[in-house]
Amino acid sequence: MEFDWPYLLSLFQNQDFWDASLLVVELSVATWLGGIVFGMVLALAKQSHYRPLSWLAGSYIWLFRSLPLLVLIIFIYNVPQFVPSSSDLLSSPFTAGLLAMILSESAYIAEIHRGGLLSVHRGQTEAGRALGMRFIGIQRLIIIPQAFKIALPSLANEFVTIVKLTSLVSVISLAEILMVGQRLYTQNFKVMETLLAVACYYVLIVTVFDRLIVWLEHHFDVNKRIALPTTETEILLARSISVTPPAKAQRSAPSAQSKPILSVIEVRKSYGSKEVLKGINLQVRPGEVISVIGPSGSGKTTLIRTINGMEMLTEGQIRMHDKPFLHPTKNGRPDEHYYEHIDRIGMVFQGFYLFPHKTALENVMLAPAYHHRGSEEDIRQFALALLDKVGLLAHAHQYPHQLSGGQQQRVAIARALAMKPAIMLFDEPTSALDPELVGEVLKVIEDLANEGMTMIIVTHEMQFAFKVSDRVIFMEQGQITAAGTPAQLRESENERLCRFLASQQHALNQLELTQDVSAA
């Protein structure tokens, strides 16, 4: 029996095949998009802290991954026999097939999404929370765009699987490509030629969409984007407003009479049986700059993370402007009091945690836009002015990966300032930086201190801490064991503090040298 080439070629002009190809494309794209949306809902639900929701999503994924698609398609197509009211919808083979495919595929896609969501660094969520954003906002603006980019190659692969799975809908008489082929070869018995044409149609569809998805991946890849320069108009816009407080508001010694902005009262924090903070009391007054120093593992970072709710306290309370802010809760998560005040606390992390899919300017604009702090134009102007303040106006349109560590940390400071915080928290802001980049970040923090910004700084930079602070706090084994002005601490007879400072003597010597030079 000879292979019939002319017959094979004629099949590429067969209208039924092209109609069936269009149907396969429609069914595949609708299943893929529906699966992506519903799969993301399932993936987020499975990660939820709310146990019943997480259990429901997990059960759905388990059930629909176990069910053969063929069985599901036949089952859904026959539902109207038992539920007549569904016949309007499900008596159409296309709708029934589409529904069955979305139900089944979303279970697989949910797991792909979950992989993407888990790959996004935890610091991204913390950065969003520190900007006062809630769960949905954080997912929508920060996590999902990054997770989607990570998951895109696997999602593309799933699209190919979906295209091939559409052949199963022929079981409910939907005229897709394989069914058109079957009808032909049962009449003319040219099985090989017809199936080769069927294969070619599938390969064509997959190839076209493969190219489209490559384009999509390229589109989402910020690494390939070229940063635009800051325009003259933007520079003028940034410099037409001042983001530095007026001279009279600038730094003076904090008054002991002024009411504290923040009160930490008998705060304890435990991880399991290990108590890391053992009854911390601290009051922060307007304009005060407090540095927290101490040996590694003494609880400095835990303290500052507890102050802005990144870690929940186990006992005690934290008050903002003498109003409830943080206290232990039943579910171990902050309550509404937290959201009333968190946007007045700016946090700068050791690891920067800039949003990698957004430019420096977009990073700074994100939180004020989310909180509707003015028109887009005003927010943009303020963000440009803040970037100018930290010396990065020229880099406004660069992505984080196009900036040095020091520049990224300065953008992170501008991002926190964009919310006009009443108090700024710095968690070892220079520890992740190369030594030559430390100075540029410390300079920005020192300028803020001189402008009267209230700050708590956890730092290992002794020279800096003793230079900028009104008060230095020494922590050891989860307790504040010494506190006072820099001068008081240097003269303290606290044995452990003396030993700690002696170990840091090199840095302090440098400070004295600098002071001697400036006094001369």
Ligand SMILES: Nc1ncnc2c1ncn2[C@@H]1O[C@H](COP(=O)(O)OP(=O)(O)OP(=O)(O)O)[C@@H](O)[C@H]1O
């Ligand atoms: N998530 C956690 N789970 C369990 N223990 C933790 C956790 N986070 C911190 N700890 C423990 O709490 C103690 C204090 O840690 P913390 O990071 O606050 O110290 P630190 O003074 O900031 O140290 P460093 O200067 O090295 O950063 C350490 O013993 C640490 O192992």
